[in-house]
Amino acid sequence: MRRYTLGTTKMFGWKNSNTPRRMPETSGAVDGGFFATRGLVAGTRIGTSMGWRAVEALAAGDMVLTFDNGLQPLVEVRRETYWLSDAAIGDTAMVIVPAGAMGNSVDVALLPDQGVLIESEAACDSHGDPFAVLRAKTLAGFRGITRAAPLPQMEIITLVFAYDEVVYAEGGVLLHCPRAIVRIDDLGQTLPAYQVTPDRDAAFLVECMMVEACGGATMPQPAAA
Numbered sequence: 106m107r108r109y110t111l112g113t114t115k116m117f118g119w120k121n122s123n124t125p126r127r128m129p130e131t132s133g134a135v136d137g138g139f140f141a142t143r144g145l146v147a148g149t150r151i152g153t154s155m156g157w158r159a160v161e162a163l164a165a166g167d168m169v170l171t172f173d174n175g176l177q178p179l180v181e182v183r184r185e186t187y188w189l190s191d192a193a194i195g196d197t198a199m200v201i202v203p204a205g206a207m208g209n210s211v212d213v214a215l216l217p218d219q220g221v222l223i224e225s226e227a228a229c230d231s232h233g234d235p236f237a238v239l240r241a242k243t244l245a246g247f248r249g250i251t252r253a254a255p256l257p258q259m260e261i262i263t264l265v266f267a268y269d270e271v272v273y274a275e276g277g278v279l280l281h282c283p284r285a286i287v288r289i290d291d292l293g294q295t296l297p298a299y300q301v302t303p304d305r306d307a308a309f310l311v312e313c314m315m316v317e318a319c320g321g322a323t324m325p326q327p328a329a330a
Contacts, residue, residue, distance in 0.1 A: 142197060142218040144185075145280065147260035149213060152273035160262045160274075169264065172222065172271035172279055181265040188258050198252040200241040206248035208277025214253075216261070217242035220281025220301050222271045227313030238271075238281045238299045243307035247315055269298040 150157040154168035154176050161184070163169070168176040189197070200215040207213075207221065215221070220238040229235040244250045264272065264282045271279050281299055302310065 142216050144183075144216055144219065144261040144263045145274070146199075146214050146216065147262060149262075149274050151264075157275075160264070161260060163262075163264065169266075169270075169272055171266075172273070174270065177266055177270055179264055180267055183263040183265065184260060185263075186258065186260045189255055197255055198242075199255050200245065201251050201253050202241075202244070202278060203249045203251075206250055207244075207279075209274065210276030213275050213278055215241040215280075217252075220283070220299070222279035222281060222299070223310070223314065225310055225314050226317060227310050237307075237310060238301045239307040239310065240301065240304060243302075243304055243311055247311050248318065271299065 145151075145160045147159070147161040149160045151160050151163065152170040153163070154170070158167075163179060163182050165179050165181050167179050169179060171177050198217060200217055200219075202209055202213040202215060204211050207223075217240065219241045221241050221244060222236055222238050223244075224235050225237065226235065242252070245252050266282060266284065269284045270282045272282055274280050281301070284298065
């Protein structure tokens with residue numbers, strides 16, 4: 106697979122600042138006990154054919170830079186606004202990725218179950234591929250990544266492509282956008298998809314990544330099944 110890379114401050118020669126913004130249209134609102142745990146928080150900038158753009162400014166047909174497949178068109182952009190009561194917080198605590206922790210140029214707020222693509226020698230040893238998708242919440246403690254209570258009101262954007270894709274956010278953090286549409290022609294076919302690593306395995310990979318980051322020579326051993 107070909108991996109498409111981009112710089113922290115520019116992509117294809119475009120700079121981060123002064124990118125056009127499209128006014129969003131909110132498609133839904135939820136109040137109280139239900140809260141999405143996957144999707145992109147409004148304000149997060151995504152790598153596109155027009156440079157870095159706020160995710161809420163994107164619309165169907167826009168071309169977004171993906172990790173494996175270059176520029177791909179958005180099939181749909183779903184928007185939900187949430188008002189969160191204190192009683193509803195529970196395990197919906199946000200994941201805060203400080204600047205530089207995952208290739209990002211600024212701090213990034215992620216929902217707890219948002220998939221993040223990581224690269225690790227431990228992933229290669231375990232799965233034969235150095236890349237793995239982990240839920241954001243499993244990264245807490247790695248390179249200063251922390252949990253924080255969500256804001257009382259949040260707009261969550263879901264980017265939908267024809268197939269599973271991984272997109273670039275805020276300079277380089279890689280975010281998984283699972284396929285959300287099944288076409289009749291695809292029924293019965295094996296389609297390319299990113300597998301989200303189970304939390305138990307993810308915890309082991311993160312522990313290994315911490316050892317790698319510290320230059321440790323002794324890697325932890327996976328727990329017995």
